[in-house]
Each structure stands twice: as structure tokens, then as C-alpha cells.
Amino acid sequence: MSKEPVAVVGIGQTKHVAARRDVSIAGLVREAAQRALDDAELTWADIEAVVIGKAPDFFEGVMMPELYLADALGAVGKPMLRVHTAGSVGGSTALVAANLVAARVHGTVLTLAFEKQSESNAMWGLSLPIPFQQPLLAGAGGFFAPHVRAYMRRTGAPDTVGSLVAYKDRRNALKNPYAHLHEHDLTLERVQASPMLWDPIRYSETCPSSDGACAMVLTDRAGAARAPRPPAWMLGGAMRSEPTLFAGKDFVSPQAGKDCAADVYRQAGIADPRRDIDAVEMYVPFSWYEPMWLENLGFAAEGEGWKLTEAGVTELDGDLPVNMSGGVLSANPIGASGMIRFAEAALQVRGQAGEHQVEGARRVLGHAYGGGSQFFSMWLVGSQRPDS
Amino acid sequence: MTREIAVVAFAQTDHRRTSAELSEVEMLMPVLHEVLDETGLKTADIDFTCSGSSDYLAGRAFSFTLALDGVGAWPPISESHVEMDGAWALYEAWTKLLTGEADTALVYSYGKSSPGSVRDVLTRQLDPYYVAPLWPDAVSLAALQAQALIDGGVTDEPALAAVGARSRSDAGANSHAQLRGSVPQGEYAVRPLRTGDCPPVGDGAAAVILAAGERARSLCARPAWIRGIDHRIEAHGLGVRDLTDSPSARLAAERAGAFERPVDTAELHAPFSSQEVVLRRALRLDDSVRVNPSGGALAANPVMAAGLIRIGEAAAGIHRGESDRALAHATSGPCLQQNLVAVLEGDPR
Numbered sequence: 001m002s003k004e005p006v007a008v009v010g011i012g013q014t015k016h017v018a019a020r021r022d023v024s025i026a027g028l029v030r031e032a033a034q035r036a037l038d039d040a041e042l043t044w045a046d047i048e049a050v051v052i053g054k055a056p057d058f059f060e061g062v063m064m065p066e067l068y069l070a071d072a073l074g075a076v077g078k079p080m081l082r083v084h085t086a087g088s089v090g091g092s093t094a095l096v097a098a099n100l101v102a103a104r105v106h107g108t109v110l111t112l113a114f115e116k117q118s119e120s121n122a123m124w125g126l127s128l129p130i131p132f133q134q135p136l137l138a139g140a141g142g143f144f145a146p147h148v149r150a151y152m153r154r155t156g157a158p159d160t161v162g163s164l165v166a167y168k169d170r171r172n173a174l175k176n177p178y179a180h181l182h183e184h185d186l187t188l189e190r191v192q193a194s195p196m197l198w199d200p201i202r203y204s205e206t207c208p209s210s211d212g213a214c215a216m217v218l219t220d221r222a223g224a225a226r227a228p229r230p231p232a233w234m235l236g237g238a239m240r241s242e243p244t245l246f247a248g249k250d251f252v253s254p255q256a257g258k259d260c261a262a263d264v265y266r267q268a269g270i271a272d273p274r275r276d277i278d279a280v281e282m283y284v285p286f287s288w289y290e291p292m293w294l295e296n297l298g299f300a301a302e303g304e305g306w307k308l309t310e311a312g313v314t315e316l317d318g319d320l321p322v323n324m325s326g327g328v329l330s331a332n333p334i335g336a337s338g339m340i341r342f343a344e345a346a347l348q349v350r351g352q353a354g355e356h357q358v359e360g361a362r363r364v365l366g367h368a369y370g371g372g373s374q375f376f377s378m379w380l381v382g383s384q385r386p387d388s
Numbered sequence: 389m390t391r392e393i394a395v396v397a398f399a400q401t402d403h404r405r406t407s408a409e410l411s412e413v414e415m416l417m418p419v420l421h422e423v424l425d426e427t428g429l430k431t432a433d434i435d436f437t438c439s440g441s442s443d444y445l446a447g448r449a450f451s452f453t454l455a456l457d458g459v460g461a462w463p464p465i466s467e468s469h470v471e472m473d474g475a476w477a478l479y480e481a482w483t484k485l486l487t488g489e490a491d492t493a494l495v496y497s498y499g500k501s502s503p504g505s506v507r508d509v510l511t512r513q514l515d516p517y518y519v520a521p522l523w524p525d526a527v528s529l530a531a532l533q534a535q536a537l538i539d540g541g542v543t544d545e546p547a548l549a550a551v552g553a554r555s556r557s558d559a560g561a562n563s564h565a566q567l568r569g570s571v572p573q574g575e576y577a578v579r580p581l582r583t584g585d586c587p588p589v590g591d592g593a594a595a596v597i598l599a600a601g602e603r604a605r606s607l608c609a610r611p612a613w614i615r616g617i618d619h620r621i622e623a624h625g626l627g628v629r630d631l632t633d634s635p636s637a638r639l640a641a642e643r644a645g646a647f648e649r650p651v652d653t654a655e656l657h658a659p660f661s662s663q664e665v666v667l668r669r670a671l672r673l674d675d676s677v678r679v680n681p682s683g684g685a686l687a688a689n690p691v692m693a694a695g696l697i698r699i700g701e702a703a704a705g706i707h708r709g710e711s712d713r714a715l716a717h718a719t720s721g722p723c724l725q726q727n728l729v730a731v732l733e734g735d736p737r
């Protein structure tokens with residue numbers, strides 16, 4: 001049997017900021033959803049189902065918030081699914097929604113992911129003490145810093161690479177009106193002089209805490225034919241998971257990430273990702289993850305990722321732009337961050353990315369990961385329908 | 389041509405008031421082994437895995453991640469999770485199988501209510517600005533619904549008591565149930581609901597294996613084919629809903645094809661006796677239908693697994709040849725806000 005091709009015809013984001021005190025959680029998600037509908041020139045009545053995702057409920061202190069949000073998202077009388085796969089959730093949520101279309105269960109689906117971090121403190125939300133379990137060591141930075149150090153040791157990368165990524169992403173963010181951080185006076189020297197938080201990760205190489213939401217309207221061939229603007233077509237999508245803690249785990253380049261990318265490339269007929277993919281929105285919450293994921297995703301040989309970064313290949317005007325939007329380093333509403341990557345990839349192939357548009361982007365990868373690098377979700381979108 | 393997908397195996401724990409000596413993973417592991425053993429499959433043979441659980445029961449963020457370690461996700465697996473009852477995890481897995489990207493799926497869910505007060509915990513599901521600060525608990529909200537039914541002349545207290553008594557009497561044949569046999573109706577918990585109208589608080593886990601087409605026939609002598617499955621949600625505010633009705637359950641049943649032909653069995657996720665009254669009417673179940681032969685949620689209600697167990701029980705009845713066409717139902721949210729209905733059938737005999 002064949003799957004129905006899936007098209008992205010509407011994309012909406014909020015302007016990500018440290019605290020949206022002017023709206024409730026419902027108001028925040030509604031804003032992104034309405035923008036996605038407006039982009040698709042559809043109404044709430046055109047939506048057949050809603051798939052919503054966010055990272056842990058403890059971040060806002062609302063258990064299973066989809067129940068409360070049903071009204072705000074026009075879901076009353078419709079199916080509503082709630083996905084939660086840690087930091088990869090924004091991507092996973094989009095893939096679950098895409099499967100509803102691919103399986104021909106529904107024709108047009110709204111998918112949305114959000115986080116309103118100002119409602120609580122994510123650092124402590126991640127650090128609840130549990131008996132008989134390894135503590136996460138004060139938020140995510142404490143967990144990931146040793147793995148960054150391992151990458152540096154393994155590859156011999158000079159310790160300046162991380163700051164190059166942060167400087168690039170923050171400059172890209174200046175071209176993205178929705179990005180949280182717009183640091184107009186940032187210089188490379190300032191990144192390098194910022195305080196050391198979790199050695200080797202400096203303050204300016206970490207993601208902010210943001211309030212924000214991202215929504216997409218996904219539809220089938222018939223829906224895409226009616227769309228007012230060019231659709232982005234899903235060419236491949238996959239999720240992979242591996243255990244958090246076990247002796248065989250490679251925290252620098254997890255097997256689940258490699259397998260997930262390989263599955264996406266197989267579906268999309270990508271033989272050489274470096275040549276066949278035009279740009280990447282990847283999940284880089286700490287700057288060093290750009291060179292690490294370049295290797296994990298097959299854009300560089302093992303130990304070579306940092307050389308692409310250093311050579312400027314991943315700059316907005318480089319040969320393989322990475323995080324044109326400014327990435328997670330410039331806006332991190334955690335639950336939404338994965339979906340923003342997926343949505344920004346779609347914006348690029350639709351030619352709708354505005355000032356941070358990559359000329360001629362035809363195939364763009366959206367990437368998300370979560371937990372202790374054990375959950376991965378990715379999709380590759382293109383300007384051409386896969387069966388055309 | 390839509391793919392045929394079936395439940396081919398089901399396992400559940402013995403549900404208990406407390407399982408303090410077990411972690412969630414330890415509670416879950418035997419059930420995972422049981423469904424795999426039933427089919428002869430190994431973790432590596434499963435194409436897609438999906439689970440349902442809630443961080444709020446565990447009292448920590450990302451609680452599901454450790455369960456995944458227990459599944460043995462190595463080499464890496466294709467896997468997802470819903471922060472919902474496992475019935476919705478099964479729905480996601482069903483969708484995945486429909487796309488043709490997977491032929492087999494493992495679905496599991498679990499919940500431990502014993503570490504806290506689930507009555508208080510569930511208040512955190514409510515509108516966080518206007519309702520949750522008042523801490524209205526699940527029993528009180530169900531009592532509002534029960535009183536609305538009584539006021540509407542739909543039922544009365546003796547009829548509700550009969551629902552509880554029948555459920556626990558039927559649960560006598562279910563070794564996994566928590567409350568079995570003759571259980572006194574008890575004192576009022578919140579008027580008009582007595583303790584006998586309310587579910588036991590307990591810990592438990594469940595797992596199901598799905599398979600498509602010929603694969604299902606090779607794994608199970610009599611697969612429980614999912615003829616239809618659908619779920620719908622209603623408004624959150626109780627003030628804008630008619631609590632004596634369940635339009636979302638009715639619509640889900642209609643979309644799942646439940647009304648096309650009569651069912652012989654129904655497994656309803658009705659944690660309160662009054663909710664069975666609502667669901668029987670919405671789902672058009674008359675006295676010819678065996679309702680909750682397992683004892684239902686009034687005999688065991690491990691939160692986050694109780695809905696998946698309804699699907700599993702309905703399927704197991706078909707596997708055993710005791711049922712030919714069954715309806716399975718799961719609910720979520722206050723006063724039946726969200727409802728899922730699946731229609732299962734065995735091959736003709």
C-alpha cells in the first residue's frame with residue numbers, strides 16, 4: 001500500500017520572548033495556531049484533528065494540558081492527541097500529525113507545540129530528586145558538558161569552535177523576527193569573554209529560556225492543491241530512541257541519531273546528504289552540538305564536523321547553512337523547539353523564510369533530539385512532491 | 389484498501405493498592421515479557437513502540453525515559469510516547485501501522501497512584517488559572533455529574549449501587565482485579581457517590597501487541613481485528629457541557645463503526661458507576677450487551693493504563709472465542725471529557 005504524500009501549507013509562530021505575561025497558556029497557543037491557519041488561508045472548521053506536544057508538564061505545572069487547551073485550539077468535537085518525547089517532542093508531534101495524513105485517517109491536521117517557561121523554572125523542573133536514580137546534575141548543561149568535552153578530546157577540535165557557532169546563530173537570529181534573542185551588539189570577542197557556566201560551555205553558548213509556540217497545518221494532495229502558497233512536501237520522517245544509560249552508549253554520536261537520519265535519507269532517496277541537502281535546521285541547545293550533529297547526521301566524516309564550522313560552511317551564505325533562523329541558541333521554548341526546526345525547514349523550501357531565506361533551498365532537514373541524547377526525530381522537506 | 393490491523397496479545401499486572409517495593413520499570417517488565425512471550429516476538433522484531441504514562445503520577449519530569457531503558461531499546465528502536473492513557477498510544481501505533489511503515493507494534497502503559505494522592509494530583513489537569521487553584525478533586529467532579537443524572541431522572545442511587553455490585557461480582561473471575569466479589573456500597577464519599585461508586589486507587593501496567601494482515605494471523609490463532617477506532621474531545625469547562633450526555637463518545641463510536649452492527653461485549657472505561665450510565669446511553673448499549681465482564685475500572689483503575697486495559701480485555705475475549713464483536717472505550721479528563729472507542733472483531737467461526 002502507498003502512503004498519502006504530506007504537505008505543510010501553513011506555519012505560525014509566536015515571537016519568542018523570556019516571558020509572555022500578557023497571555024495565558026491558551027492565549028499563547030491560540031496565537032501560533034491562528035497564524036498557521038492564516039498562512040494556509042483556512043478556518044478552524046477546516047481542521048479535522050489536533051496533535052499537540054510539549055516537554056514535561058512540570059514546566060508549567062499543568063497535568064495533561066491538552067485537556068484544558070481543547071477549547072483554545074478549536075479541538076472540541078475533534079480528535080486531540082498529546083505527544084511527549086522530551087526535547088525531541090516538537091519534531092515527534094509533527095511526525096505523529098503527518099502520519100494521520102499519510103495513513104489517510106484525516107485530510108487536514110493542525111499540529112502545535114509550545115512551552116511557557118516563565119510559568120515555572122525549567123532548571124528545577126529537570127532537577128527533581130528521585131531516589132535510586134542518577135541526578136541530572138543541575139539542569140541540561142551539567143549533563144551535556146562532559147559529552148562536549150569528550151567530543152573535543154576525541155576530535156582535537158580547537159576550543160574556539162563553540163564560540164563560532166554561537167556568534168553565527170545569534171547573527172542569523174537578527175534576521176528572524178520571531179527569534180527570542182536579538183543581540184545587535186554581540187561580537188565574537190564578547191561570546192568568548194562570557195562567563196564559563198559548565199566547562200567548556202560559556203554563557204553565550206547556551207540557549208535562553210523562552211515562552212513560545214509553533215504550529216503547522218499539514219494536509220494531503222487535495223489540500224495542497226488548494227493552498228494559496230507553495231507547500232513544503234515531506235520527503236522522509238523518522239523517530240529513533242535508545243536507552244539513556246548503558247555501557248555501550250556513545251554520548252558524542254548516538255547510534256539512534258545515525259539510524260534516524262539514515263531512515264530519513266532512505267525514504268527521501270538521499271545518497272549523499274552533504275551534496276543532496278541544501279540546508280539544515282538542527283537542534284543545537286549548546287553551541288558545540290553543531291559540529292557534533294554534523295557528524296552524527298552524516299554531513300561530515302567522524303572527527304571532521306568542526307572543520308565545516310570553522311571554514312564557514314554552516315554560515316547563512318555558506319555551502320551548507322545550519323540554523324538560518326538562529327536556532328535553539330536564539331530561542332528555546334523547549335517543547336516547541338523541535339517543531340520550530342521542522343517549521344523553519346518547511347519555510348525555507350517554500351521560499352517564505354524572509355531575510356534568513358537560503359536562495360534556492362529545495363531540500364532542507366529539520367532535526368530534533370531530547371532527553372540525554374536518546375530521542376531523535378527528523379524530517380526532510382522539499383519543494384517538489386515526492387511522487388511527482 | 390485499508391490495512392487490516394489486530395490486537396494479537398495482551399498482558400496486565402495484578403493491580404494493587406500499593407507497589408512501593410517496585411519501581412515503575414520493575415512493575416512494567418513482567419508485562420512486556422508476557423506479551424512478547426505470547427507471540428514469540430523479541431524486542432528486535434517489533435517495528436514500532438509507543439507508550440502512555442504521566443509525569444505527574446511519578447512526580448518527576450521525563451518519567452517515561454526509564455521505562456524505555458527497560459524495554460531494551462538497543463539497537464535503537466522506532467518509538468514514541470503520549471502523555472495520555474495507553475489507549476491513545478495504541479491509536480498512534482495503529483496509525484503508524486496503517487501507513488505501512490510498520491507491521492508490528494508494542495504498546496504499553498503504566499501508572500502508580502500509590503506514591504501520592506491521585507485525587508489531588510488529578511486536580512492539576514484542570515484549567516490552571518480559574519479552576520485548579522480551587523483543587524476540585526475527581527470524586528467531587530464525578531459527584532456533580534452523578535447528581536445531574538439523578539436530577540435529570542436518568543438514574544438513582546440504587547441503580548448506581550447495582551453497577552458497582554455487578555462490576556465487582558464479575559471481577560471475581562478476573563484474577564488481575566483489585567476489588568473483587570462482594571464489596572459493600574459503603575458510606576458517601578461525596579454525595580451522591582458512595583465509596584462503592586468510586587474506583588479503587590491502585591498501581592498497574594498493561595501491554596498490547598498489534599500486527600497487520602497476515603502477520604497478525606501468524607502470531608495469534610484468533611486476532612482481534614480493529615474494525616474502527618476514533619477519539620474525540622469536548623470542551624474543558626464543565627459549565628458549558630451537558631454532564632448527563634457524552635457527545636464525544638457517541639461521535640467516536642459512530643466514526644469507529646460501532647453502530648453499524650451490534651456488539652456482544654463492551655469494555656467501558658467508567659471509573660465511576662454514574663459514568664457507566666452516561667456511556668451506556670451514548671453508546672446505545674442495551675441489556676443484550678455484556679458490559680465490563682472484567683469488572684471494569686470499578687474493580688481496577690490504574691490511571692494511564694485503565695483505558696488500554698479495556699482494549700486488551702475486549703481483544704482477549706475475542707482471542708478466547710468468548711466474543712465476536714466488541715466495543716472498547718477509554719476516557720481522559722474530568723467527567724468523561726475525552727473519549728476513545730475501538731471496535732474489535734474476530735474472524736467468523
